Amino acid sequence: MDSISIPELPLLASPSSYSIPVLGLGTAVYPFPTSDQISAKEAILSAIKVGYRHFDTAAAYQTEQALGEAIHEAISLGLIKSRDELFVTSKLWCCDTHPHRVLPAIQNTLKNLGLEYLNLYLIHWPVSLKTPSYDFPINKDHLLPMDFKGVWEAMEECQKLGLTQSIGVSNFSCQKIETLLATAKIPPAVNQVEMNPVWQQKKVRELCKRKGIVVTAYSPLGGQGTPWGSNAVMECEVLKQIADAKGKSLAQVCLRWVYEQGVSFVVKSFNKERIKENVEIFDWELSPEEVEKIDQIPQKRGYQAFDFIADQGPYKSPEEFWDGEI
Numbered sequence: 001m002d003s004i005s006i007p008e009l010p011l012l013a014s015p016s017s018y019s020i021p022v023l024g025l026g027t028a029v030y031p032f033p034t035s036d037q038i039s040a041k042e043a044i045l046s047a048i049k050v051g052y053r054h055f056d057t058a059a060a061y062q063t064e065q066a067l068g069e070a071i072h073e074a075i076s077l078g079l080i081k082s083r084d085e086l087f088v089t090s091k092l093w094c095c096d097t098h099p100h101r102v103l104p105a106i107q108n109t110l111k112n113l114g115l116e117y118l119n120l121y122l123i124h125w126p127v128s129l130k131t132p133s134y135d136f137p138i139n140k141d142h143l144l145p146m147d148f149k150g151v152w153e154a155m156e157e158c159q160k161l162g163l164t165q166s167i168g169v170s171n172f173s174c175q176k177i178e179t180l181l182a183t184a185k186i187p188p189a190v191n192q193v194e195m196n197p198v199w200q201q202k203k204v205r206e207l208c209k210r211k212g213i214v215v216t217a218y219s220p221l222g223g224q225g226t227p228w229g230s231n232a233v234m235e236c237e238v239l240k241q242i243a244d245a246k247g248k249s250l251a252q253v254c255l256r257w258v259y260e261q262g263v264s265f266v267v268k269s270f271n272k273e274r275i276k277e278n279v280e281i282f283d284w285e286l287s288p289e290e291v292e293k294i295d296q297i298p299q300k301r302g303y304q305a306f307d308f309i310a311d312q313g314p315y316k317s318p319e320e321f322w323d324g325e326i
């Protein structure tokens with residue numbers, strides 16, 4: 001089969017004219033690390049074959065190595081000519097969100113991937129941990145407030161050193177974006193947040209649009225089967241009805257809706273058929289009536305971030321963590 005060409009969005013905050021492919025493959029499989037690194041690698045190779053060029057990993061997922069191996073195999077198989085054809089995102093884990101730990105963390109990520117540079121490096125969560133640990137769930141006794149200014153300066157340094165083309169954040173509320181922007185010399189190129197028809201993120205999207213920050217939707221299908229996700233999206237009646245009427249799958253309706261919102265998104269599948277199904281969303285569209293129906297779906301954040309909330313920690317409730325955006 002010919003591979004599908006995936007549209008891209010410009011990363012306005014980046015110094016050069018970089019762009020992000022709107023659709024990327026997620027690689028978070030809980031528990032971390034996935035016991036099956038081989039299937040992670042095979043899934044990534046299948047994705048490259050059908051046209052995926054954007055891959056999302058993180059130090060915490062422990063899939064950086066599988067992604068790196070898949071990239072090198074894709075080059076040796078001739079599926080791509082060089083790593084430069086891909087867009088690779090990784091993320092700084094909470095134990096490394098200390099100014100002096102950012103550089104060693106990205107260097108370790110690059111070593112795991114076997115790459116010389118990332119396309120995008122994100123602060124995974126706006127929180128820090130006292131001790132080096134990539135375990136999830138985290139030890140809540142180790143939660144600390146993050147030094148926004150100092151950590152972002154270290155992220156800026158990573159970009160200046162050429163270790164990553166762009167830098168960004170993840171799970172940032174409007175208020176946290178504003179806090180970061182107040183001292184940032186380089187604005188974040190991306191904010192990666194949970195977004196799907198059941199949690200549409202209108203407020204964050206509006207602010208990001210005004211500030212030239214691209215939103216990347218994670219859990220676009222609701223992250224079913226993960227500790228941070230639920231079946232709320234895949235069992236949504238409104239989406240089911242639209243899918244049946246259109247002869248598309250519910251997942252495709254969902255991903256098409258996310259795409260039509262003008263954001264990028266990362267969807268995880270390690271199944272060959274579903275990897276292909278998820279990319280077949282660029283040659284049809286939702287009608288204004290269908291978009292209107294999706295707009296009316298009652299809203300509920302899937303992941304409240306309870307893992308990061310503790311009486312002795314910097315955030316004592318989901319309201320505090322998300323600055324009221326719940």
Ligand SMILES: NC(=O)c1ccc[n+]([C@@H]2O[C@H](COP(=O)([O-])OP(=O)(O)OC[C@H]3O[C@@H](n4cnc5c(N)ncnc54)[C@H](OP(=O)(O)O)[C@@H]3O)[C@@H](O)[C@H]2O)c1
Pocket residue numbers: 025026027028029056057124170171192193217218219220221222223224225226228229249251252266267268269270271274275277278
């Ligand atoms: N920044 C963050 O804090 C953060 C948080 C969560 C996730 N993420 C990133 O976002 C990625 C995607 O989010 P996610 O993994 O939470 O959830 P998701 O992509 O919304 O959903 C993944 C689940 O849906 C299934 N699936 C995929 N395509 C399907 C289809 N066409 N039909 C039916 N089921 C389908 C997958 O199973 P199969 O594999 O069996 O197909 C998997 O169980 C992650 O992998 C990760 O890279 C980032």
